[in-house]
Amino acid sequence: MEVNPTDYQLPCGRDIEELWDQLSADPDHTDAHQRDCPHCRTARDSLLALRAATTRLTEEQVIPPAGLTDRIMSAVRAEIRRTAAVTVPAELGPVRISEQAIAVVLRFAADQVDGVRARRCVVRARPDAPPGVIDVELSIALRYGTGPAERVLTAVREAVAAAAGNGVGVRVAGCDLRVEDIY
Amino acid sequence: MKPDTPTPGTTDLDEGTLVARARDGDVRAFEALVVRYQGAMYRLGLRMLGRSGEAEDVVQEVFLTAWRRLGTLRADAAFVTWLYRMTTNRCLNVLRARRPTVELDVDGPVSQRPDTQPERATEISGELAALTAALHELTPAQRACWLLREAHGRSYEEIAQILGTTNQAVRGRIARARAQLAEAMQPWR
Numbered sequence: 001m002e003v004n005p006t007d008y009q010l011p012c013g014r015d016i017e018e019l020w021d022q023l024s025a026d027p028d029h030t031d032a033h034q035r036d037c038p039h040c041r042t043a044r045d046s047l048l049a050l051r052a053a054t055t056r057l058t059e060e061q062v063i064p065p066a067g068l069t070d071r072i073m074s075a076v077r078a079e080i081r082r083t084a085a086v087t088v089p090a091e092l093g094p095v096r097i098s099e100q101a102i103a104v105v106l107r108f109a110a111d112q113v114d115g116v117r118a119r120r121c122v123v124r125a126r127p128d129a130p131p132g133v134i135d136v137e138l139s140i141a142l143r144y145g146t147g148p149a150e151r152v153l154t155a156v157r158e159a160v161a162a163a164a165g166n167g168v169g170v171r172v173a174g175c176d177l178r179v180e181d182i183y
Numbered sequence: 184m185k186p187d188t189p190t191p192g193t194t195d196l197d198e199g200t201l202v203a204r205a206r207d208g209d210v211r212a213f214e215a216l217v218v219r220y221q222g223a224m225y226r227l228g229l230r231m232l233g234r235s236g237e238a239e240d241v242v243q244e245v246f247l248t249a250w251r252r253l254g255t256l257r258a259d260a261a262f263v264t265w266l267y268r269m270t271t272n273r274c275l276n277v278l279r280a281r282r283p284t285v286e287l288d289v290d291g292p293v294s295q296r297p298d299t300q301p302e303r304a305t306e307i308s309g310e311l312a313a314l315t316a317a318l319h320e321l322t323p324a325q326r327a328c329w330l331l332r333e334a335h336g337r338s339y340e341e342i343a344q345i346l347g348t349t350n351q352a353v354r355g356r357i358a359r360a361r362a363q364l365a366e367a368m369q370p371w372r
Contacts, residue, residue: 008358008359008362016358016361016362016365017358017361020361042369043365045369046365046366046368046369047361047365049310049365049368049369050314050361050364050365050368052310053310053311053313053314053368054314054333054334056310056311056314057230057311057314057315057333057334058333058334060311062222062225062226062229063222064221064222064225064239064242065225065235065239068221068225068239068242068243069214069217069218069221071243072217072221072242072243072246072247073210073213073214073217075243075247076210076213076214076246076247076250077210079247079250079251100208103207103208104209107204107209117196117197117200118204119199119200119203119204119207120203120204120206120207121207122207139203141197141199141200180199180203181199181200183197183199183200
């Protein structure tokens with residue numbers, strides 16, 4: 001350690017940090033010098049007292065003020081970005097649905113496939129296509145040992161396409177899947 | 184369906200999944216991260232500042248900033264380290280801003296302030312009260328290093344990242360803090 005040794009040196013020449021390391025490794029161990037040296041004994045007792053107080057400090061229940069989560073989340077919700085929307089043809093006229101809202105539905109659908117956790121999902125209306133056609137980019141985490149990745153990915157694609165069609169009323173033209181992690 | 188419609192079992196998900204979803208604008212995933220980490224950030228803030236009101240403000244600002252800047256977090260960077268870094272920096276800023284008014288506080292010790300009463304009341308142990316008092320005799324940077332190491336179990340490398348300094352500087356500060364705290368604990372041996 002490159003710190004100035006005099007700061008942590010006891011009058012007997014022993015170093016407080018060494019004493020601490022020794023206490024952390026084996027609290028009961030002392031050498032002949034330490035048993036007789038008043039400086040080492042005092043330092044040792046102080047470090048033991050510090051350690052006991054530190055344990056109390058870490059064990060003390062400090063509970064965040066009631067409603068902290070709610071206050072944070074209401075500030076967050078107030079900031080939610082209004083994202084672009086996809087036009088969906090409907091009987092009584094076209095409906096605009098935000099890309100983010102569609103992404104939630106598709107993520108939920110992918111989650112229903114066994115061994116899959118959806119992560120990022122980006123939905124974009126396909127440019128130059130008729131209304132209601134989207135491209136999807138979805139990253140997922142796969143559970144280890146779920147089976148052949150290809151079979152799982154096909155199931156994810158089907159689930160996403162079905163949810164888009166039945167749940168939202170849009171058609172998935174392109175679905176880019178990326179396996180980002182194994183859990 | 185609204186973007187913040189609950190997804191089942193959100194709180195059981197691993198951190199990587201929650202962070203990725205939150206980056207994507209999933210409010211429920213972000214809320215799960217808030218629930219998971221607000222306690223640790225609040226404890227750090229309270230020990231750094233000694234005032235629950237200020238600690239709460241810091242935690243709120245940290246999470247709101249985290250929400251705004253999630254997109255800039257590197258995908259492989261540890262979310263919790265990032266939170267610790269923002270919390271520590273904000274606490275240091277609060278303390279820096281507070282310093283000029285110290286002279287005005289001579290009427291009474293900091294512990295008499297009304298907004299610290301609830302914590303003081305729970306400190307039934309004299310040992311713990313002595314340690315808390317001694318912690319506030321340290322410099323803010325020493326206190327931050329010591330708390331991150333001893334109360335939050337962060338590694339020297341991580342603390343160096345959090346404070347934007349070197350491993351050696353962190354080790355030096357913790358050694359100095361430990362020597363000073365041990366001295367203050369002498370009456371309790």
